[in-house]
Amino acid sequence: MxxxxxxxxxxxxxxxxxxxxxxxxxxxxxxxxxxxxxxxxxxxxxxxxNTRAKALATGRSMAIGHIIPISTQHEIVNPIFADFIAGAGEVYSREGYDMVLSLVPDADQTRAYREMRAKGSVDGIIVHGPKEDDPRIALLDELGMPFVVHGRATGAKVPYSWVDVNNTRAFQRATEFLLDLGHRRIALVNGLEFMDFAIRRRHGYEAALAAHGLAPDPALMVQGEMTEAQGAHAARAMLALPSPPSAFLCSSLLSAMGVRREVEAHGLRLGRDVSIVTHDDELGYLRNGEAEPIFTATRSSVREAGRRCAQMLLGIIADPASAPRHELLEAVLVVGRSTGPAPVTPR
Amino acid sequence: MxxxxxxxxxxxxxxxxxxxxxxxxxxxxxxxxxxxxxxxxxxxxxxxxNTRAKALATGRSMAIGHIIPISTQHEIVNPIFADFIAGAGEVYSREGYDMVLSLVPDADQTRAYREMRAKGSVDGIIVHGPKEDDPRIALLDELGMPFVVHGRATGAKVPYSWVDVNNTRAFQRATEFLLDLGHRRIALVNGLEFMDFAIRRRHGYEAALAAHGLAPDPALMVQGEMTEAQGAHAARAMLALPSPPSAFLCSSLLSAMGVRREVEAHGLRLGRDVSIVTHDDELGYLRNGEAEPIFTATRSSVREAGRRCAQMLLGIIADPASAPRHELLEAVLVVGRSTGPAPVTPR
DNA sequence: AATCGCTCCCAAAGCGCTTTGGATGCTGCA
DNA sequence: TGCAGCATCCAAAGCGCTTTGGGAGCGATT
Missing domain, CATH: 1.10.260.40 (lambda repressor-like DNA-binding domains)
Structure with a gap:
């Protein structure tokens, strides 16, 4: 019945x-x-x-849209996505909102956002994975749809609301930490550098080097999908260099695990011969140790970012005329067993 | 405007x-x-x-609900979830359906399903992570809501539709493969055994052992969240045993990576001194090598499972009176570099 | 006694769409 | 000429809810 x-x-x-x-x-x-x-x-x-009837009568659908780009450039579902969603979902269910997910190819992004607006199925949208100069922001602004960006888009022309980790600062501090330990050859294993967060991380890294009068060495910098294989590949290539790095700065725990594997395969000891610092999103299924961290890491919970984004969006929906909001989360630097002073005698 | x-x-x-x-x-x-x-x-x-108006008028909301349990027992968001969603999402967007996600605590499951029904916001539901005797199935059946289970629930009393991997067969074959290589001490690093899939995997493992006249050794069997740390812990404990395993059978690539790390930390060589076979869900962000697999693995794409589930559910919605449907996906056994003959001389 | 101000309830319109049940005009055929 | 039959279109009801604009009843105020 x-x-x-x-x-x-x-x-x-x-x-x-x-x-x-x-x-x-x-x-x-x-x-x-x-x-x-x-x-x-x-x-x-x-x-x-009945939500449909209620939504029709009130003009509010009590749902938030997440449009996940299915990129053709990197055919992977962002591994941090599940955790972000979990955080946002907590807030939504507490506040009586539904979450509607839409997976759309990169090429159809514009159409997808337009459609979400026209169909009236959501009251607001969270923008994932902003690129350097992301057209979605101007579009959503023009459509008059409340939205919050997880991350930032450097080139955006219009003001907009965002929640982001201070990636620049985090990677600058991590690099400084390694420099203070005496490391001079520091490798950067970064995410894809058309993503805004990856650009900022590189900037932080370069800024710290520059402050110590060091020029970045292209041979020690790679970008790519943040997988275990990426880390292993990068480490293999770099450790074979005439002047190999004594430390690695990784953008993800998975990359770091790949680097660690290759380091150990070379018979080198982590924290003694080679140091690793990684960014740690505190993913549910990928912990950096339990009580004590395994890797020295810049840590910032992506689940918490999900919560903040959701909260901010609901705030904007409640008061659409308010000024754009921003929240900059600072990553903490936690020290684990993967770092130590630079070896005195070069190998 | x-x-x-x-x-x-x-x-x-x-x-x-x-x-x-x-x-x-x-x-x-x-x-x-x-x-x-x-x-x-x-x-x-x-x-x-306007979808709300259309839904109200037609009585069909053109949306599918996914209710993700937020367990208090294991506070992790299932890592396979993102990939499953990606597969299902492909089908939905092709067929003009929306996907609505709801994260609800274990305790509120019943209420959540009832509510989804009463609110009329979805035309069907996909059930995630079935446990051995899962009450959700009887509930959905009673509510008359179309649904498909990703996995199976052994104890369910009513007929229902499902898409599942043949976990029993996969782990039986993997165990046989190791037995054929001469291994006799084979460890099982399993998922949490209140989950239906984990139970089936253990059955497959035990069946293969039994067929060779071997009794399972509790000291070689662990269950838990499938993380890198789990694998490392299990391997550390087992390798310290008076009669350590010569092979490990893992439920996830992450566990396998943990085992590998510990194996290598013991100075043992993978595929020579110790073998590993793992199940591989072919997650986008966690590949088992590229052209050539790193680990010998039972492989089955969870993204494909997502597609099949979605497709099946839409079929059921189109023809609600039809008999329950089932789809059993067979995992393929791919041979990588992590397995080899059992060492002749015990270490 | 007339009026005011509450409290508590209801009828009806309307949200944006689909769908039933005609209307209208035209063609073709007996 | 008269009428069935067809091609096109439309008015109005209805999906399940919220919300506007009263209205009845009753004690309190003047």
């Missing part, structure tokens, strides 16, 4: 739909006694207002 | 909403010439019918 409707509930109680609606939505103009009767009957029947 | 509505479009064209609706939905009783005019105007205005 189909779910019970407001009208049926009202009929059963001998009340008008109006009164039942008001009783359930907490309006004051209804007797507390009748309200009690109504709520009791509602729970007994597992009554829930 | 708000998106254009059917009525506005009709007014602009000097037609009735009825005709415009019919023109756009391909009904025959409209002049092809007018249909052309209508479609042209519609595309020009980026017109899309």
């Amino acid at each position: 189909p779910p019970i409707t407001l009208k049926q509930l009202a009929a059963e109680l001998g009340l008008s739909p109006t009164t039942v609606s008001r009783a359930l939505n907490g309006y004051p103009e209804v007797n507390e006694e009748t309200r009690a009767r109504v709520t009791k009957a509602a729970t007994r029947h597992h009554y829930r207002p | 708000p998106p254009i509505t059917l009525k506005q479009l009709a007014a602009e064209l000097g037609l009735s909403p009825t005709t415009v609706s019919r023109a756009l939905n391909g009904y025959p009783e409209v002049n092809e010439e007018t249909r052309a005019r209508v479609t042209k105007a519609a595309t020009r205005h980026h017109y899309r019918p």
Whole structure:
């Protein structure tokens, strides 16, 4: 049998739909006694207002859209995605919002955003994986759709709301940390550098080197998908260099694991012969140790970022006229067993 | 400005909403010439019918629900989840469906499913992570909501539709493969054994041992969250045993990576001193090598499983009276460099 | 006694769409 | 000429809810 409707509930109680609606939505103009009767009957029947009807009547759909780009350039689903969603989802379910996901090819992005707007199925949108000069921001602004960007897009022309980790600072500090330990040949195993976050990380790395009068060595810098294989490949190539790095700075725990594997395969000891610092998104399924961190890392929970993004978006929806909001999360540098002073005698 | 509505479009064209609706939905009783005019105007205005209104009118919401359990027992978001979603999402967007995600604590599962039904926001549901005797199946059956289970629930009383990998067979074959190589001390590093898939994997492992007259050794069997740390811990403990395993059978690539690390830390060589076979879900961000597999593995794409689940569910929605459907995917055993004959002389 | 101000409830419109049940005009055939 | 039949279009109802604009009843105020 189909779910019970407001009208049926009202009929059963001998009340008008109006009164039942008001009783359930907490309006004051209804007797507390009748309200009690109504709520009791509602729970007994597992009554829930039909969202489609409610959305149509109120003009608010109580849903947030996440459009996930299916890139042809890198055919992987972003590994941090699940955790981000988990964080955002917490907030949504607490606030009574649904989350609607849409996976769309890179080429159809514009159409997808337009469509979400026109179909009216969501009240706001979270933008994932901003690129350096991301056209989506201008589009959403033009469409007048509330949105929050997870990350930033350096080239964006219009003001917009975002939540981001201070990637520049994090990688600058990590690099400084290694420099202070005496390392001079520091490799950067970065994400794809058309992604905004990867660009910022490189800037941080370069800034720290520059502050010590060091020029970045292209042979020690790679970008790519952040996988275990990437780390292993990069390490293999670099350790074979005439003047190999004594330290690696990785953009992801997976890359770091690949580097570690290759380092150990060379018979080198981590934290003694070679140091590794990595960024750690604190993914649920990929922990950097338990009590004590394994890798020295710049740590920032992507799940927390998900929560903040969601919270911010709901705030904007509640007050659309407010000024754009920003939240810059600082990563903490946690010291594990993967770093140590640079070896004195070059190998 | 708000998106254009059917009525506005009709007014602009000097037609009735009825005709415009019919023109756009391909009904025959409209002049092809007018249909052309209508479609042209519609595309020009980026017109899309409001989903909420359409859903209300048709009784179909064109959305599929995924309820992700947020377990208190294992506070991790299932790492395979993102890939599964990616597969399902492909199908949905091709068929014009939306995907709505709901993250709910284990305790609220029943309420969540009831609510999804009552709110009428989805036409069907995909059930994730079935446990041995999962109450959700009976509930959904009772609610009369179309659903497909990703995996199976051994104890379920009612018939239901599912898509699953033949976990039993996969692990039986993997174990046989190791036995054929002469291994007799084979460790099982399994997922949490209240999950149905983990139970089946253990059965497969035990069956193969039994077929060779071997009794399973509890000291060589662990279950837990499938992380790198789990693999490393398990390997460390087992390699310290008086009679250590010569081979490991892992439930996930992450566990296998942990085992590998510990094996190598012991100065043992993979594929020579110790063998590893792992299950490989072919996750986008965690590949088992590129052209050539690194680990010998039972391979089955979870993204493909997502596609199949979605497809099956849409089929059921189109024909709700049809008999329950099942799809059993066979994992292939791919041989990599992590396995070899059992060492003749015990270490 | 007349009026005011509450409290508590209801009828009806409307959200944007689909769909039923005609209307209208024209062609073709007896 | 008259009428069935067809091709096109439209008015209006209805999906399940919220919300506007009262309206009845009743004690309090003047």
